[in-house]
Amino acid sequence: MSELLVPFEYNYMIKAMWVSALVGATCAFLSAYLMLKGWSLMGDALGHSIVPGVAGAYLLGLPYALGAFFAGMMAALGMAIVRQRSRLREDAVIGIVFTSFFAAGLLMISLYPTSVNVQTIVLGNILGIADEDAVQVVVIAAVSLAILLLKWRDLMVVFFDESHARIVGLDPTALKVLFFTLLAACTVAALQTVGACLVIAMVVTPGATAYLLTDRFGRLLALSVAIGSVTSFAGAYLSFFLDGATGGVIVSLQTALFVAAFLSAPKHGMLAARRRATTTREVTS
Amino acid sequence: MSVLWDFVALPLSYGFMQRALVVSILVGAVCAVLSCYLVLKGWSLMGDAVSHAVLPGIVLAYIAGLPLAAGAFAGGLACALLTGFFKENSRVKEDTVMGVVFSGMFGLGLVMFTKIETDQHLLHILFGNMLGVTAADLVEVGIVAGGTLLVVLLKRRDLLLYCFDPQHARAVGLPVRAIHYTLLVLLALSIVASLKAVGIILVVAMLVAPGAIAYLLTDRFERMLVIASAVAIGSSVLGTLLSFHIDGATGPCIVLLQAAVFLIAFLLAPRHGVLAGLRKPAGQAAGDLPRA
Numbered sequence: 001m002s003e004l005l006v007p008f009e010y011n012y013m014i015k016a017m018w019v020s021a022l023v024g025a026t027c028a029f030l031s032a033y034l035m036l037k038g039w040s041l042m043g044d045a046l047g048h049s050i051v052p053g054v055a056g057a058y059l060l061g062l063p064y065a066l067g068a069f070f071a072g073m074m075a076a077l078g079m080a081i082v083r084q085r086s087r088l089r090e091d092a093v094i095g096i097v098f099t100s101f102f103a104a105g106l107l108m109i110s111l112y113p114t115s116v117n118v119q120t121i122v123l124g125n126i127l128g129i130a131d132e133d134a135v136q137v138v139v140i141a142a143v144s145l146a147i148l149l150l151k152w153r154d155l156m157v158v159f160f161d162e163s164h165a166r167i168v169g170l171d172p173t174a175l176k177v178l179f180f181t182l183l184a185a186c187t188v189a190a191l192q193t194v195g196a197c198l199v200i201a202m203v204v205t206p207g208a209t210a211y212l213l214t215d216r217f218g219r220l221l222a223l224s225v226a227i228g229s230v231t232s233f234a235g236a237y238l239s240f241f242l243d244g245a246t247g248g249v250i251v252s253l254q255t256a257l258f259v260a261a262f263l264s265a266p267k268h269g270m271l272a273a274r275r276r277a278t279t280t281r282e283v284t285s
Numbered sequence: 286m287s288v289l290w291d292f293v294a295l296p297l298s299y300g301f302m303q304r305a306l307v308v309s310i311l312v313g314a315v316c317a318v319l320s321c322y323l324v325l326k327g328w329s330l331m332g333d334a335v336s337h338a339v340l341p342g343i344v345l346a347y348i349a350g351l352p353l354a355a356g357a358f359a360g361g362l363a364c365a366l367l368t369g370f371f372k373e374n375s376r377v378k379e380d381t382v383m384g385v386v387f388s389g390m391f392g393l394g395l396v397m398f399t400k401i402e403t404d405q406h407l408l409h410i411l412f413g414n415m416l417g418v419t420a421a422d423l424v425e426v427g428i429v430a431g432g433t434l435l436v437v438l439l440k441r442r443d444l445l446l447y448c449f450d451p452q453h454a455r456a457v458g459l460p461v462r463a464i465h466y467t468l469l470v471l472l473a474l475s476i477v478a479s480l481k482a483v484g485i486i487l488v489v490a491m492l493v494a495p496g497a498i499a500y501l502l503t504d505r506f507e508r509m510l511v512i513a514s515a516v517a518i519g520s521s522v523l524g525t526l527l528s529f530h531i532d533g534a535t536g537p538c539i540v541l542l543q544a545a546v547f548l549i550a551f552l553l554a555p556r557h558g559v560l561a562g563l564r565k566p567a568g569q570a571a572g573d574l575p576r577a
Contacts, residue, residue, distance in 0.1 A: 034381075035377070035378070035381045038378050038380050038381070039380075040378075040380045040381045040383070040384040041330050041333070041380050041383070041384060043384070044330075044333065044384060044388075048486075082551060085551070085559050085562065086501060086551055086557065086559075087500075087501070087557055088324070088497050088500060088501070089324070089327050089329070091327055091328070091329040091330045092324050092327075092329040092493055092496070092497045092500075093497075094329070094330065095329040095330060095332070095333065095489055095490070095492075095493035095494075095497075096490070096493050096494050096497055096544065096547055099487060099489050099490030099493065099494070099540055099544075100490065100494075100540065100541065100543075100544035100547075102486065102487070103487060103490060103536070103537035103540035103541050103544070104537070104541060106412065106487075106534055106536070106537040107533050107534055107537035107538060107541060109534075110533045110534035110537065111531070111532070111533045118408065118412075119407075119408065122411060122486075123395065194392075197337065197388075197391055197411075197486070198388055198391065198392055198395075200384045200388045201384070201385070201388035201389065201392060204381055204384040204385055204388070205384070205385045205388065205389070207381075208377050208381045208382070208384075208385050211376070211377060212375060212376075212377065242396065242399065242400065243399060244399050245395045245396050245398070245399040247392065247395065248391075248392040248393065248394070248395030248396040248399070249392075249396055250392070251388055251389060251391070251392030251393075252389065252392045252393050252396055254389070255385060255386075255388070255389025255390075255392065255393070258385050258389070262371060262374070262375055268375065268376055269375075270374045270375065273374070
């Protein structure tokens with residue numbers, strides 16, 4: 001029994017679990033919106049695009065979050081410009097821009113290998129996070145969460161029905177810019193926790209799971225945040241016993257919950273749908 | 286002239302550079318041909334999903350003592366099939382399902398990878414290890430890439446019709462479902478072939494950029510295939526040589542060269558480029574032209 005409490009005896013574990021939970025909660029909040037809009041792969045693209053910013057920031061000795069955020073905004077801008085000005089489809093534009101940014105980051109790291117560890121960027125390293133990086137993550141996540149809590153209704157109105165939003169006096173463009181800024185900020189925070197490749201899970205999976213469990217958006221948000229924070233906390237805790245791969249553990253937990261919801265959600269689960277199909281057949285026959 | 290000669294000849298005096306060049310050409314060609322279809326079909330990000338999902342397959346194959354390429358192929362295909370299954374049986378959108386499935390598989394792969402004792406380097410799987418390609422690898426890549434290319438070229442008309450207009454393809458009696466899965470299998474195979482060279486993360490670029498570049502430059506599909514292959518092979522060769530001279534990672538060099546070509550095409554393409562769009566009267570901008 002006492003063995004299970006061992007992680008709580010280490011300061012770095014306690015720090016990792018709370019920071020992960022906070023990041024998980026914020027990302028999960030955003031995931032509810034991303035998923036509804038069909039923008040899931042933007043999360044993946046931003047997660048990869050911020051890598052050159054991180055590498056550059058470490059190289060120049062700047063706060064990593066600053067560089068990451070800058071690169072994320074550049075990538076988003078690049079996608080918007082190419083999308084508007086060429087006849088390529090959105091998915092191809094996203095694919096080209098984020099892989100180019102990512103490649104630039106990798107090249108920088110391979111040319112100046114001492115400045116930063118590529119494994120840390122791609123896979124995250126919340127267990128070994130430096131204090132000043134942890135502070136950046138916490139500040140980003142906390143501020144984003146606060147803004148989301150203030151603006152969640154406005155964002156919901158804009159995402160569901162833009163013309164209605166305009167009628168009630170909201171500014172859809174400003175709110176969308178706000179949303180993408182928050183998304184970029186959260187991918188920066190998530191990069192430290194789960195790494196560039198798994199950021200997408202943090203900003204997609206909790207929302208998708210919650211979407212299978214409820215029809216009310218308020219509840220969807222609450223469920224999603226609960227799933228995100230609990231899985232992140234538990235994932236960091238479990239990774240102590242598995243010797244690392246914190247990001248992998250967190251994401252595996254989130255995916256397991258999604259599969260469970262997919263199979264057995266009361267209304268929208270696959271088993272419920274099968275049961276309904278059989279009952280209807282019995283009734284009609 | 287002698288500078289140019291040194292640029293090419295010096296790297297080629299090493300065996301590992303010769304092998305790297307051959308592999309990069311093979312991989313570049315097969316990905317380029319496939320990328321033309323993916324760009325038309327709107328499947329660019331399918332490559333992203335399938336490539337990440339090969340990781341657990343590789344780990345499982347290692348544990349079972351099977352060829353890693355077989356495991357990678359199975360992992361990639363499983364991702365595509367699972368995505369389809371989840372989408373058809375729930376109300377979650379396709380892009381979301383795709384994100385959930387491939388990130389989940391990648392995460393699981395990472396966890397398994399840290400739990401097994403292995404001589405494989407995770408970073409080599411993720412980023413490729415072009416300069417460490419062995420003769421045996423070369424044969425394997427050659428077979429996979431050659432087979433994939435052959436099937437694509439033999440079936441190019443069916444695949445094209447399917448990518449353009451699935452309804453029409455069905456109407457003229459093509460086995461649409463079979464073609465759909467053929468395309469997925471080809472995608473997984475080309476990713477498997479690219480693993481050694483560029484790794485699972487940058488293969489996405491190889492599967493998008495050449496097709497997108499060619500799409501900006503021409504309206505004819507046959508020409509698109511040729512342009513895409515030429516761009517991909519050119520950047521592969523030049524990127525590999527360049528990485529030798531600047532002592533940087535090979536995969537990123539290739540991808541960045543492709544990105545540079547894309548940028549040039551985006552700005553200067555004769556009919557569909559930004560500048561051409563500016564010269565035309567308003568209302569007939571580059572984006573308004575009918576698709577190829």
